Amino acid sequence: MDKCKLIPLDKIFKSLGDPIRMGVIKQLIMSETGEMSCGSFDYCVNKATFSHHIKILLEAHILCERTEGVKKYLFLNPSIKKLYPGLVETIRITIPD
Amino acid sequence: MDKCKLIPLDKIFKSLGDPIRMGVIKQLIMSETGEMSCGSFDYCVNKATFSHHIKILLEAHILCERTEGVKKYLFLNPSIKKLYPGLVETIRITIPD
DNA sequence: TATATTGTTCGATATTTATCTAACAATAAG
DNA sequence: CTTATTGTTAGATAAATATCGAACAATATA
Numbered sequence: 001m002d003k004c005k006l007i008p009l010d011k012i013f014k015s016l017g018d019p020i021r022m023g024v025i026k027q028l029i030m031s032e033t034g035e036m037s038c039g040s041f042d043y044c045v046n047k048a049t050f051s052h053h054i055k056i057l058l059e060a061h062i063l064c065e066r067t068e069g070v071k072k073y074l075f076l077n078p079s080i081k082k083l084y085p086g087l088v089e090t091i092r093i094t095i096p097d
Numbered sequence: 098m099d100k101c102k103l104i105p106l107d108k109i110f111k112s113l114g115d116p117i118r119m120g121v122i123k124q125l126i127m128s129e130t131g132e133m134s135c136g137s138f139d140y141c142v143n144k145a146t147f148s149h150h151i152k153i154l155l156e157a158h159i160l161c162e163r164t165e166g167v168k169k170y171l172f173l174n175p176s177i178k179k180l181y182p183g184l185v186e187t188i189r190i191t192i193p194d
Numbered sequence: 195t196a197t198a199t200t201g202t203t204c205g206a207t208a209t210t211t212a213t214c215t216a217a218c219a220a221t222a223a224g
Numbered sequence: 225c226t227t228a229t230t231g232t233t234a235g236a237t238a239a240a241t242a243t244c245g246a247a248c249a250a251t252a253t254a
Contacts, residue, residue: 009191014114022107039200049243051202070200070251084190086183093181094106135231146213148232167221167230
């Protein structure tokens with residue numbers, strides 16, 4: 001739970017400092033259910049590259065995953081919003097209405 | 098003023114995603130006057146390298162500068178706090194008391 | 195069992211980034 | 225005018241990162 005406290009904020013920022021990864025977060029924020037399978041995101045790179053970016057977000061503990069059959073569903077780590085409430089809000093206000 | 102709106106958030110995050118640059122922001126937040134000269138920061142790299150990191154923060158418009166004689170004083174861009182109030186607060190809560 | 199779907203891993207490559215030393219520029223002080 | 229202070233720039237190098245194609249693994253379906 002408090003594992004996120006152990007993740008230096010600069011590592012979190014670093015993981016968010018990429019347009020593709022930021023796109024993932026924004027799409028999750030905008031999603032109805034709060035979770036999306038890897039293949040359901042909009043992205044403009046090879047799927048291997050996309051997988052690489054997802055891995056980075058998972059390792060920064062910004063995302064959590066849930067496997068169902070052959071699909072892997074991703075969602076924002078609820079602890080992040082608790083520990084750094086201003087972080088998700090900052091991203092949210094950059095999403096056009 | 099609203100020039101910051103034009104800076105994509107992922108670029109801002111990227112500029113913050115480095116321990117040295119994060120150190121600069123934290124030291125400014127903790128400073129009495131809100132501004133510090135380049136040479137007055139604590140850092141553990143060559144001064145040329147440090148200058149490089151400062152440049153990145155300036156280009157991300159997170160910092161502003163003011164020159165006085167041979168010294169250059171740096172301070173947080175006031176617009177950042179207005180546009181992204183959660184951002185500075187997120188950094189602040191990671192600073193030990 | 196054979197095929198399709200979903201996602202990861204491997205190996206290679208190109209780009210970006212961090213870092214240093216040395217030289218430089220601008221101001222200040224003697 | 226000479227020297228010290230403060231910070232930047234140039235050039236070189238090493239490390240990290242992004243990217244892709246191809247092969248793979250696991251599950252689902254026909």
